[in-house]
Amino acid sequence: MRHSSQLTHILHVVGARPNFMKVAPVLRALGSRPGVKQILVHTGQHYDANMSDVFFRQLGIPAPDVNLAVGAGSHAWQTAEIMTCFEPVVRQREPDVVVVYGDVNSTVAAALVCAKLNVPVAHVEAGLRSFDRTMPEEINRLVTDQLSDLLLTPSLDGNRNLAREGISPEKVVFVGNVMIDTLVRLLPLAVRTARGKLPQRYSVLTLHRPSNVDDPEMLRSILQTLSEFAGEMDILFPVHPRTRQRLDEFGMNRICQGRLRLMDPLPYLEFLGLQQGATCVITDSGGIQEETTFLGVPCLTMRENTERPVTVTCGTNTLVGRNMDMLATEIARILAGRGKIGVKPELWDGRASARIADCLLERYARVSVGLPITANGQHLLAAVETAQ
């Protein structure tokens, strides 16, 4: 038993696959601090076992305390449903701060609820901007940042964007990229998991943005351009549920045959192992642009813009937009051994979650209660709550 002067109640909200690798290290970092009580809420935006449960298992995330089980729908419906289901949870749990992650619909929905209830919001991965408001994620980022009380940025471009939008600098802290904490921790295991199971030379493809997969001509052009390289390498394509629906709907499964191999979405470790050994990754994801930069693997991004510009300026990322000639030229360059070589951006060092824990406790720790607590603070908190 020892004495602590601080008790802090932190509620985390996640909902979609890219949130899980960000919350995992923050939960761990805060879990090792005394006087912290944590609650995890899963909105259920992603609900398939291979989009959610397997990530919880592999990343060592405890089962959510609350699952809102919202599921899929239009943007307005999904956002509204999350808000309706989340509001009573915040009222009942009375957290000192709610932590939201990234830029998915669950992020903005939770931030809106908290702002209306006057509960402070901390946004992990704040400040990123693609300057493209046709992307739903850009709207989610802009709104979430305006509503947040603490903005934790992964790169300094984020600080500059927030300053330009009039956000007070005291609210903004550059902590580095927390998703890289998970990568650093699990890379050795991912490499061991992949050993002996991968083809000699291969690229990885992921596509799920509406601008690429909801447009049949675009989707067909990408797949046809890539199949031209199937003589030189395997192309492994783990398919997001949205993309799977479109391939079926457009009757395009036939293009994906031979060495262009469709697969179900992969768990975290298997996908990280795949990226690490790849000659090249072709994607429209946000997080994969970052992971490839850290791993030093050339990445070709099928988007006109990126909210993660350091992956282009420092890292291994090249934007190819909708230009199939450029896609073919860049792949040929990589296959010839002349792919882009990058460096790791500042504070992508595996310790962002410790910095996030410091900031949260500095700002939201409750005042002294002068009671003895156990090392992790959980038991006394439970006792205090039971007694009330």
Ligand code: UD1
């Ligand atoms: C969401 C995020 C996107 C992120 C992506 C990662 C938003 C606005 N978008 O996009 O930023 O890059 O997650 O995966 O929040 N579906 C299933 N099973 C699931 C989840 C989805 O079948 O577990 C299907 C549903 O038919 C759904 C569609 O996929 O309509 C799209 O899912 P949704 O959560 O709306 O957006 P994502 O495209 O996954």
